[in-house]
Structures are given as C-alpha cells and as structure tokens.
Amino acid sequence: MELKETFKRVKAASKQLALISDEQRNEILNAVADAIIYKKVALLEANAKDLARMDKSNPLYDRLQLTEKRLDDIAADMRNVATLPSPLGHITKEKTLPNGLRLRRISVPFGVIGMVYEARPNVTFDVFSLCFKSGNACVLKGGKDADDSNRAGVALIHEVLRRYNIPEDIVALLPATHEATGEMLNAVGYIDLCIPRGGKRLIEFVRDTARVPVIETGAGVVHTYFDKDGDLQIGRAIVNNAKTRRVSVCNALDTLLVHQARQADLPVLVAPLADSDVRIYADPEAFKALDGHYPASLLFHAVQKTFGTEFMDYAMGLKTVASADEAIAHIAEYGSGHSECIITEDTNAAHRFQQMVDAACVYVNAPTSFTDGAQFGLGAEIGISTQKLGPRGPMALEEITTYKWLIDGRGQVRP
Numbered sequence: 001m002e003l004k005e006t007f008k009r010v011k012a013a014s015k016q017l018a019l020i021s022d023e024q025r026n027e028i029l030n031a032v033a034d035a036i037i038y039k040k041v042a043l044l045e046a047n048a049k050d051l052a053r054m055d056k057s058n059p060l061y062d063r064l065q066l067t068e069k070r071l072d073d074i075a076a077d078m079r080n081v082a083t084l085p086s087p088l089g090h091i092t093k094e095k096t097l098p099n100g101l102r103l104r105r106i107s108v109p110f111g112v113i114g115m116v117y118e119a120r121p122n123v124t125f126d127v128f129s130l131c132f133k134s135g136n137a138c139v140l141k142g143g144k145d146a147d148d149s150n151r152a153g154v155a156l157i158h159e160v161l162r163r164y165n166i167p168e169d170i171v172a173l174l175p176a177t178h179e180a181t182g183e184m185l186n187a188v189g190y191i192d193l194c195i196p197r198g199g200k201r202l203i204e205f206v207r208d209t210a211r212v213p214v215i216e217t218g219a220g221v222v223h224t225y226f227d228k229d230g231d232l233q234i235g236r237a238i239v240n241n242a243k244t245r246r247v248s249v250c251n252a253l254d255t256l257l258v259h260q261a262r263q264a265d266l267p268v269l270v271a272p273l274a275d276s277d278v279r280i281y282a283d284p285e286a287f288k289a290l291d292g293h294y295p296a297s298l299l300f301h302a303v304q305k306t307f308g309t310e311f312m313d314y315a316m317g318l319k320t321v322a323s324a325d326e327a328i329a330h331i332a333e334y335g336s337g338h339s340e341c342i343i344t345e346d347t348n349a350a351h352r353f354q355q356m357v358d359a360a361c362v363y364v365n366a367p368t369s370f371t372d373g374a375q376f377g378l379g380a381e382i383g384i385s386t387q388k389l390g391p392r393g394p395m396a397l398e399e400i401t402t403y404k405w406l407i408d409g410r411g412q413v414r415p
Helices: 002-019 021-039 041-051 068-083 121-133 144-164 178-185 200-209 232-244 258-278 285-288 323-332 347-356
Strands: 091-096 104-109 112-117 138-141 169-174 193-195 224-225 253-259 279-282 298-299 317-320 339-345 359-363 383-387 392-397 401-408
Touching: 002 021, 002 068, 002 112, 002 138, 002 169, 002 178, 021 041, 021 068, 021 121, 021 144, 021 169, 021 253, 041 068, 068 200, 112 121, 112 178, 121 138, 121 144, 121 169, 121 383, 138 178, 144 169, 169 200, 169 224, 178 200, 193 200, 193 383, 200 347, 224 232, 224 317, 232 253, 232 258, 258 285, 258 317, 285 298, 285 317, 285 359, 323 339, 347 359
Parallel strands: 112 138, 112 193, 138 169, 224 253, 224 339, 253 317, 279 298, 279 317, 339 359
Antiparallel strands: 091 104, 104 401, 383 392
16 A cells, blocks of 8 residues: 555646646756766666676676666767657647537647566666656656666656756656556556566566556567568678667567578578677578588577577577568567568568568668667657557657547537
8 A cells, every 4th residue: 555655646746747848848858868977977886786686698687787878878868858849739630510619639648657667777767758758757667677776767867856846756666576566557546557668478467467558568579581682781781780789679680581592691691690699590491501601509400489589689590481471471470569671672572571561660671670769760768569559669759648639619519
C-alpha cells in the first residue's frame, strides 16, 4: 500500500503539468541537459557502482555502461527534444455537423506513463524528456542492475524541478524490486499507460500481468536478407554495421539470410565480422561455404534454437534460402516484428520485400541499426513498439499523446 501513495501523488502532480507553457518546458529540459554535463562525475561514479556488480561478459554490460560521450549524447538528445514542436493542442480532425455542433479532436497527454526497464540508465533521461515535453508525468521502475545510476539521474532531475518550482512528483522512481513492478502494473486509476522496455521475458511478464493498458516494445529478433542481386560491398558494410555497432541493442542483427546463388560471396560478405570476433552459427550449406575462409574458432553449426534467438552478443545465425519468398517466410516464422532488411539492386524484389514483411521498420540497402528515435528525427525515444494496436516503431512525442473531442453547441438537443 505504500506505493499507492506514490501513485496518488504522481497522478495529482500530473494535473499541474497543464499549467506549464511549452517555452518553460523547453527551458527546464535545457537546464536538465546542462546539469547532466555539470554533474558528469557524480553520474559516472553512481554508474561505476552498478558496473562493479555486473560481470563484464554479461551482454547487458554495454547497455548499463555510461561514459562521458554517452552522457554528452543524452544531454544533446534532451536539447533536441526541447527544439521540437509541442505535440499538444493539435487539432487532428474538425467538422461542423448539420445541427450546428462544432467538433474538434485535439491532442492531449495520457496523464501518467509507467515505464518498466532493465539495465538502461539512459532511459531515465529519455523518458523524462519525452514525458515532460508531452505533458505527461512518469513513474519509473528500473532494474536493480542500474539502481544507483537511475537514482542519481532522478535526483538530478528533481533538483532542477525544485529550482523552477515544479512538483517533483511528476517524476517518481520506484524501488528496484519485483513487487514494485507488480504494484505498478495493477495501479488502475493512477497509471494511464505502461511501457516495458527490455528483453522478451520482461515484456511477456508485463503483458501477461498488467491490468493497466500496455504498449509492447523492445524485443528484436532482427534479420538481413542478402538477395541474389545484392551489391557485395554494400552488403558487407551493412551486415557489419548491423551486427557489430552495438550488439546489446534491440536493432542489432541476429540472423543473416543469404540467397543460395551468392554462397561463393559469403566469405567476403562476412569477413569484417571476424575483426569483432563474431561467432557465426551456420546451416550446412553456409558452413561449407565459410569453412576454411572464416576463423574456425568462430564458426559453428546452427542448431534448432539458433533461428529466432535475440543474441544481444557477438553472435549471429546464418541461413541459406532459395528465394526472396523463402526469406520472407523465414522472417514471418522467426521475426519479432521489430526491424528487417533486404540488400538488393532489384527494385521489384525490394518492393515485394517491403510489402510482404510484417515489421515496424523494413529497410532496403540500409542497416537496421537506424531504428532509433533520434536517427528518425524524433528527438529521443521512449521505446520501439512492435505491436500493431497503436504506435509502431520508434515512439516519441506524438506517440505518447492521445486525444479528446471538444464539442461546442448553442443549445442543440438530441431528438
């Protein structure tokens, strides 16, 4: 019951956000960005405590780690959000009925957004910036792995809010316990929307447990298909970037599908991966093509669970297909609806792939690593939605608003 009081305070504080102008919101966001830079040492010290508790071989270590460069990027994203137009007050539909009633559909905040996330301290700042800009209060439930980092981040935000006489309760960080997650997911009447951001197990737990509305995000089983008409040099660069840029993120490549007519090009296509010690789990045909041309210590036979696995590591599945349609069928069976890519110079094949593949983001000749709110020009992101009801893909300001109808009359009554 203790957390119920927290939820009540956040709900009450969320009403105060309507009184803050967009200009003041932007000023506060820039002030928080300044504070991130000014307090880098404290933030990195808190993060170091979290890192000390995690094995460096854990795939989540990279997500957990903050650096000076990453803090600079977080601050830059927050400043970017401040420059974006307000998503509030937009009239998205307007009409006057024959009886004279004037109807307007206008964008408004959800109210209170609950965020459940794992070892990702950057999410604390990203969620705050997007929620604050869009007029939403937020309840944050981070994982225990990042608790010191998250608490340092929220303390910094609260300090800036106090300076501007804004209620601190518009941002609340819950205890890093399983029980707190359960209470959030059952906070009917206080949490208007919950967004989980993490691995498959977390997302499934939230979806199966929540009594409040949920938007699913995150889990990414990502494919790239190298077509019979793919450009080898373009493909080589895309595969390497998609797999090795950051292996722990949800847009990283998990399975490479290669047309059987291009098996002879496989050694060249995947050669850069060896520089990053990427383990390849290949089907028999692909294994034969790479045997003797890729480090033996990094080349393995694929097993049943290879395909459909989100590796979050320097590892990748490799499968041979006889056609683009077979690649599309494989993605339909094993994909998670996150991000998929085709490498081809055949415009008809590219069009068919984009039309047939069911995912939030479908690329032609570009790596899936671009699936990111900032890269899409949305500022930061609150998550990558993989569901179909509501937003899909990177969720930013517009995706965390809803709408209400405003109706003006002159005494009309319904017959």
